[in-house]
Amino acid sequence: MPKLDKRAADFAVWAVLLSAPFWLPLIGGYVELGSRVLIYALAAMALNFLLGYTGVLSFGHAAYFGLGGYGTAMTIKFLYPSTPLAMLVGVVVATVAAAVIGPLIARLRGVYFAMCTIAFGQVFYYIAFQWSSVTGGDDGLSAWQRQPIHFGFATLDILNNNKAFYYFVLAVFAVCAAAMAFLLRSPFGRTLLAIRENERRARFLGIPVDQHIWASWVISCFFVSVAGCMYALLSDFIDPRAIRWDQSGTFVIMTVLGGMRSFWGPLIGAAIYLVLQDYISSHTENWMSLIGAFFVLIVLFFPRGVLGIIGRKVAS
């Protein structure tokens, strides 16, 4: 795509996101849905950093999403009621966990990598599920609230004002998206692309492939944990379902639906998926079958995703 088009696309995305709280209610949506789309979009974009740009298939990202969420919830509930501190704790816990598990799986490839990430992800699910005296077990962690953020000169009341919370999420999203875009444009990001395109050649060129995959994994898990923190804040609640493997699958399907290998693809995928899920689950109890069928249909008929198809049309 020409450079000008790309600029225009970026501009359009930010314009839509910035104005969303004002037009969402007009078309039958609500502000929380907008926040949820941003949060899931950040998680899916973080996954895409690994999946689309490094070419490594992780099916266990929900674990770090959930760790961020639990870290946030437990900090506010048990330690100290401060939103930034809670997010910091959540992100640090999740990133450290990812960094420790990383060396075990960075040597693996393909399906094997996917299987191991799923299995390691389930460890945290079981901990959250079994250790009920701390994590609340199956019922999850409730009876806590996100706290207004004090800047010294002003206070952002994200607790009572939906729009304020939306813009808080958008600000975090923007910083993370910019950081990912920056990383992808750096020599490090270019190296990841080289590994994706031809791992053997990259290795011959003297690139330490396993270390790069480890770094990409940790970065990806870092951003997914930021999304997890905000997910817990969104409904002042977290339960083990945030960590389960079906959550990881949701991130992957969002990425594929929007278009892997394109920067904004996961955002579009998250928006379509969540709007659809919102609609289906309010109309039928059997939303699970429909979501499952949706997975199957995407894989069979729509594997390139929305942006993949548009990109192809433009190219031809």
Add this chain to the structure above:
Amino acid sequence: MTQLVVFNVFNGLIIGAFYALMALGLSLILNLSGVINFAHGGFLAIGGYLAYTLIPYLGFWGALVVSPFLVAGIGLLVERLLIRRLYGRDPLYSLLLTFGLAFMIEDGTRLIWGAQSLPYQIPSWLSRPLSTEFFFLTGYRVFMVLLVTVAVAALFVILNYTRLGIRIRAGTLDLETVSLLGVNTRVLRNLNFGLGIYLAGLAGVLASGMLGLQPTVGDNLIMPSFIAIIVGGLGSLPGTLAGGVLIGAASGITTVFFPSASEAVIYVMMAAVLIVRPRGIFGEEGRF
């Protein structure tokens, strides 16, 4: 104390037998087709539910024989209609597809048979304890272990001595050459998928007699089955079998001394294997 140890070790072995049965099916499909079948737990549940429906007509033994074949039939159909289209593509897509299938099957069984746990009749003479000292040693448990042993033995006989089995093993090593030698690899993969699903169905019929019957009955078995494959080594069926029994026994022994860690121990074993020997105990080097 001896009683407690024997009880838990035996329990662990039974669970391990289930893991192994499920993991063998998963492993067969993974080795030949490169597909991780997330819906395996769903097929297991279908096996249990079909048996439940058939018992009033065929009796326990009839259902035990017929139900796994029906499940295998569904498996053949699913492979023919859906999974076949994804061979040779990024493994991501088959993962997502079977993921969606798992959702559909879980919801479908809930729709047909209800969300409540269903009572599952096993013949009364089988549920009696065999000895008063080891009260937990019911006939059904011994019978399960025997049947799983027979099934696994039959699987290895099929793989080693029948034309189909030899072709499956050859295809696992080099599918292209097998195809060049005039074997219809589409049919081969189809039958192989059916065989794997048959094992899931059989595990479903047996497991429902012990664990009860809910739409999520397969969920608790599928993750340990993955670990059994990883520990045993990708690409090796004897490895998968050993992995299943090993993690079952390990979690049984852990239950005696530190019950809350019985789930954690299998993940620790997986981590240990990945550190020391990333390809798994019996895995081939450089396969994945």
